[in-house]
Amino acid sequence: MQKVVIWGAASGLGAAMVEHFVELGYDVTGVARNPSKNPFLAQVSTLVCDATDPQQVENTVEQIPNDAWVISSMGSFQAQVSVDYIGHRYLIDALQSKGIKRFVLVTSLGCGDTWPFLSDKAKAVFGGAVREKSLAESWLQTSALDYTILRPGGLKNGPSNGLGVLSQSGEVHGSIARGEVAALVQQLLQSESSIKQIYQCVE
Template sequence: MQKIVIWGAASGLGAAMVAHFVEQGLDVTAVARNPSRNPMLDTVSTLTCDATDKGQVEAAVDCIAEDAWVISSMGSFQSDNPVDYIGHRYLIDALQAKGVKRFLLVTSLGCGDSWQYLSDRAKQVFGNSVREKSLAESWLQTSTLDFTILRPGGLKDGEANQRGVLSKHGEIHGSIHRAEVARLVHELLLSQESVGQIYQCVES
């Protein structure tokens, strides 16, 4: 059974991915700073980790099987202690040192070369978080991991609806259900062609 390790699993998109992969019958390990925030984590293996603490990240990664698929949607919008860059830097470095290869990073529209398509208002509200996530993308792209990067549009609650569309290039805008992002994450992990690629996703 494929092992899945999900960082940022206590809430938001991470919680939606836990629900998806549990439903698919895979072997899920959830990593979160405060696992008690998500009651579903009582049904899976959990690791408690503050990703801004390098030692905690290394200790958590040491518990991960080398053949696991690792996913992270960690974020800290408007937090005094942002995890978006430094947490992912610690995680990427620890995965490399451990020999774990497959890693999918979920960031957001506006990261990297899609920054130019963000509105001035979005840059004002989300700009710092997007810049942190862009740094994480750059760190990952220069790693030795078999990575995939996914940049979803605005996230909303609701069921997966098969309307999510993956694209690689150009300007896109829109929103997408968290459960649909989880479905697309699974699709990308199953495809060897997604290794080394960056995708955007919104719903049609």
């Protein structure tokens, strides 16, 4: 049974991905600073980690088998210490040091070369977090990991619905259900052609 380790599992997209992969029978471990925020995590193995602490990240990664699929959608909008860049930098470095290869980083539309397509309003509200996520993407792209980057549009509650569309170029706007993002992450993990690729997705 494939091991899947999901960082940011206590809420939002990470929580939706835990449920998706559990329902499909994967061996799931959720990683979160406060797992008690997500009652569903009582059904799976969990690891407690504050990703802004490099030693905690290293200790947590040491507990992950090398053949695991690792997924992260960690984020901390308007937090005093943002995890978006530094937490992912620590995680990427620790995965590389341990020899864990397969990693999917979920960021958002507006990151990297899609920044010009983000509205002025969105830049004013979320711009700081998007720039931090863009730094994480750059750090990942210069690592030795077998990475895939996924940039979803606006996230909404809901299960997988088969409406998600992956693309790799052009201006994209729209929203997507968290469960559908989880299904697309699964699809990308199962495809070797997605390694070292960047995708965007909306419904």
